Amino acid sequence: MITVRAPATSANLGSGFDVFGAALDRPADVIRVEKADRTTIDVTGYGSEFIPEDPANNTVGAVAEALDAPAHIRIDKGIRPSSGLGSSGASAAAAALALNELYDRGLTRTELVPIAGKGEATVSGEVHLDNVAPALLGGFTVATGRDVTTVDADIPLVACLPEIAISTRDARDVVPAGATMEQLVYTIGRAATLTTGMCRDDPRLVGKGMHDRLVTPARADLISGYDEVREAALAAGATGVTVSGAGPGVLAACYPEDRRDIAAAMVEGFGAVGVDARAYQTRIGGGATLSRD
Ligand SMILES: Nc1ncnc2c1ncn2[C@@H]1O[C@H](COP(=O)(O)OP(=O)(O)OP(=O)(O)O)[C@@H](O)[C@H]1O
Ligand SMILES: N[C@@H](CCO)C(=O)O
Secondary structure (H helix, E strand, C coil), X not given: CEEEEEEEEEECCCCCCXXXXXXXXXXXXXXXXXXXXXXXXXXXXXXXXXXXXXXXXXXXXXXXXXXXXXXXEEEEECCCCCCCCXXXXXXXXXXXXXXXXXXXXXXXXXXXXXXXHHHHHHHHCCCCCCCHHHHHHCCEEEEECCEEEEECCCCEEXXXXXXXXXXXXXXXXXXXXXXXXXXXXXXXXXXXXXXXXXXXXXXXXXXXXXXXXXXXXXXXXXXXXXXXXXXXXXXXXXXXXXXXXXXXXXXXXXXXXXXXXXXXXXXXXXXXCCCCEXXXXXXXXXXXXXXXX
């Protein structure tokens, strides 16, 4: 049996819509695969009651089909679905790595990224690699078309998950259809600042580079308490705050000594508007890990 642990990820990081992604060192999904005549799926764990076991509707089903690798697939969810922490992408990435090994397909992790992306597309409606790339490769990733660049960055983060569900499909509906030249110039500046911060392991530059005036404000309107939580995190020392992926998760970059206070402030911020929330004190971590029993 092959077991793969694939990490949660945070896509976009504010200024890098559909391009930037980061692997988080926690939470994670664990997938176990065994050869079978046809693909079957069992799901347990966090939010499993909301996840279809039909291979046509689960992200791992499309991956098994793309690799021509039928299997019995057990998914233990550590990442809540519809969270903005790449839950569906983590399962797809884990399945790609596990089935590639189970059937000796010989593909590299980079070659598995678009295959995992096909799985992710079954739920979000279109292929974007900003969750599956960091889940497979680890670190901070820049995905443009089929090309993915990685930076092995070390940045402390807090990911706060409110008890609100927002699907990626719905969150894509509010993305503005166009942008002005002024907005584009602003976004390019922030994205470049963030990338420089990742290359230098500099939380200040990463936080500054997260600021986005284009997609994030539209999505923030879907998250009750977003403005309060953002202000609370900044007051507790966060260097930058943004929507994680398609939301409702909220991501803060910070220095390590402020992480605990920021986590408490964010949970309290959601609490102030009557929303329960859970915060993960985390950091940019490695990609999926594989073991064979
Ligand atoms: N293996 C899976 N794990 C999680 N969700 C899955 C899986 N297979 C299908 N789904 C469905 O995908 C949807 C969640 O995916 P979605 O992209 O909306 O959220 P997410 O992956 O948590 O967030 P994001 O991509 O914004 O970081 C839910 O409707 C869920 O039922
Ligand atoms: N880039 C995607 C990530 C969510 O899966 C989005 O923000 O819609």
